[in-house]
Amino acid sequence: MPSPQPSSIRVGRRYRANRLDGPYDVLVIGSGIGGLCAAACLSKLGKKVAVFEQHYTAGGFTHSYERNGYEWDVGVHYIGDMGARHTLSRRLFDHITDGKLQWAPMDACYDRIFLGDRHYDLVAGPDAFRAELKRAFPDQHDAIDAYMKALNKAAGAIKPFTASKLLPTPLTRVTRLALNRGALGRYNRPTREVLAELTDDPELIAVLTGQWGDNGLPPARSSFLIHALIARHYLYGGYYPVGGASEIARNVIPVIQQSGGEVFTYADVTNILIENGRAVGVRLADGHEERAATVISDAGVFNTFTELLPDTAPQHAAYRKQLGQVRRAMASACLYIGLNDTAENLGLPKTNYWIYPDNDYEGQLDRALADPDHHDIPLTYISFPSAKDPDFTRRYPGRATIEIVAAAPFEWYQRWADAPWGKRGDDYEAKKEDFSQRLLEKLFEKHPHLRDHLDYYELSTPLSTAHFCRYPEGEIYGLDHDPERFEQDWLRPKTKVPGLYLTGQDILTCGLGGALVGGLMTTLAISGRRGLPLAKRMLV
Numbered sequence: 001m002p003s004p005q006p007s008s009i010r011v012g013r014r015y016r017a018n019r020l021d022g023p024y025d026v027l028v029i030g031s032g033i034g035g036l037c038a039a040a041c042l043s044k045l046g047k048k049v050a051v052f053e054q055h056y057t058a059g060g061f062t063h064s065y066e067r068n069g070y071e072w073d074v075g076v077h078y079i080g081d082m083g084a085r086h087t088l089s090r091r092l093f094d095h096i097t098d099g100k101l102q103w104a105p106m107d108a109c110y111d112r113i114f115l116g117d118r119h120y121d122l123v124a125g126p127d128a129f130r131a132e133l134k135r136a137f138p139d140q141h142d143a144i145d146a147y148m149k150a151l152n153k154a155a156g157a158i159k160p161f162t163a164s165k166l167l168p169t170p171l172t173r174v175t176r177l178a179l180n181r182g183a184l185g186r187y188n189r190p191t192r193e194v195l196a197e198l199t200d201d202p203e204l205i206a207v208l209t210g211q212w213g214d215n216g217l218p219p220a221r222s223s224f225l226i227h228a229l230i231a232r233h234y235l236y237g238g239y240y241p242v243g244g245a246s247e248i249a250r251n252v253i254p255v256i257q258q259s260g261g262e263v264f265t266y267a268d269v270t271n272i273l274i275e276n277g278r279a280v281g282v283r284l285a286d287g288h289e290e291r292a293a294t295v296i297s298d299a300g301v302f303n304t305f306t307e308l309l310p311d312t313a314p315q316h317a318a319y320r321k322q323l324g325q326v327r328r329a330m331a332s333a334c335l336y337i338g339l340n341d342t343a344e345n346l347g348l349p350k351t352n353y354w355i356y357p358d359n360d361y362e363g364q365l366d367r368a369l370a371d372p373d374h375h376d377i378p379l380t381y382i383s384f385p386s387a388k389d390p391d392f393t394r395r396y397p398g399r400a401t402i403e404i405v406a407a408a409p410f411e412w413y414q415r416w417a418d419a420p421w422g423k424r425g426d427d428y429e430a431k432k433e434d435f436s437q438r439l440l441e442k443l444f445e446k447h448p449h450l451r452d453h454l455d456y457y458e459l460s461t462p463l464s465t466a467h468f469c470r471y472p473e474g475e476i477y478g479l480d481h482d483p484e485r486f487e488q489d490w491l492r493p494k495t496k497v498p499g500l501y502l503t504g505q506d507i508l509t510c511g512l513g514g515a516l517v518g519g520l521m522t523t524l525a526i527s528g529r530r531g532l533p534l535a536k537r538m539l540v
Contacts, residue, residue: 010057012031012053013265019264021260032504033248034298036059038520040095040255041519044095051263057265059246062248073246076240092519103239110124111351114353140199143201153183157182157184187223188223191227192220209361210356211354215481270308280499294526309500326479331476333435337404338456339453339455340399356380377439380406381404383402386400417463432459479505501525
């Protein structure tokens, strides 16, 4: 294969201490969509915000990269709720981009679930979704109707749960007791357990939970709450940003700049500054200290409380103890593929593939993780981004791209973790090549003709995620979304350290939509009464 070339996609302004234009009202650590959303919302409220991103380009898991004449997204494989302007996600994106970010719909079948030699389609629109399931499972009509009702009830329970994260801690405890007596408590149980009360058909349960890779836990371990949010999120179909994932940060940054703010790249924050018991700023890797009354961390709770917050900070020991109550989420590998013809000519679909050996998700996963060389890949997700993006052919004529994601524990690659990126040795490259070939065969099983059009491929591992996105064990979803995770009332925007706030997927739920709403919640926690018009506009 050709030697990799550096990515030419750069979004944001390269950091230099003399380029800072303080004083700033708010400093944000990390430019994931939660940090960008909070920064843009606060900018619209008149705050001057500086965002510090350690990577060479802004966007966190929403960034794109280009190599050897191809472009891929690293996390924005698809998003729901973009087809109608009244949804919360669409209203928020329009708000933080001044309506400039455009979305293209995927095929009506947005997800196809393969269970061995069988496949089932998830189709856009609640009625069509229900009808397709009933066609595939003609003796399960009542169970499917009950499932749709359960989705609505569980997703509805998340609304007061979300609002409770803005209440003072004593009120949160009281509110939580009330919520646990209702739908929140009823559905904050393992997904498989809830579904087993509706049907005894393992094939139907497997189809209903075929998107489990979107939260990183198989149905026996995930909370039904996160399952319901994800399933509901895509009920009206999947969408993709026109121009690629990098268009997200590219369109948010001008809004941040409107109040004098900026998004800086190569800006590695090493410490949160604490004085007299409160957060007063940040220290960067070059030793520069920048101060502001408010600091927001979009770096994840593990990074925030183990790496950035000094031991002398108030509540430091308490937060370290609470981290023991949550677990890092799934790590993954992703194969980035370049093809020497267009998506149209190659017949690439605007449908995602979820490929499983059979309907025993937990058993396949456990066996494969214990002995990966002798078991089939338990989860393979295939995305066709160049088919989803109507602008791709203009930017890259005669080319197409595919991405294949698979579960890949950090432990598989841990012995190379201390070696620098790009210099991990021949044995590491050999391990990557072996896994790459296995993933390619999964693709060629579905589309044999693509074998002749393969032009480039490269594999990212959990070590790549750790290097570029600073998730130390390659955890793409932050925290596991098991039932215990939804019991953690300390996962909220306002910390117990005065002046320090959290944002992103750890304070609410995972994924682009969860992190986006996390940015809104952080804004509301900071702005108080000034944020009421924004809250009314977005949440009512």
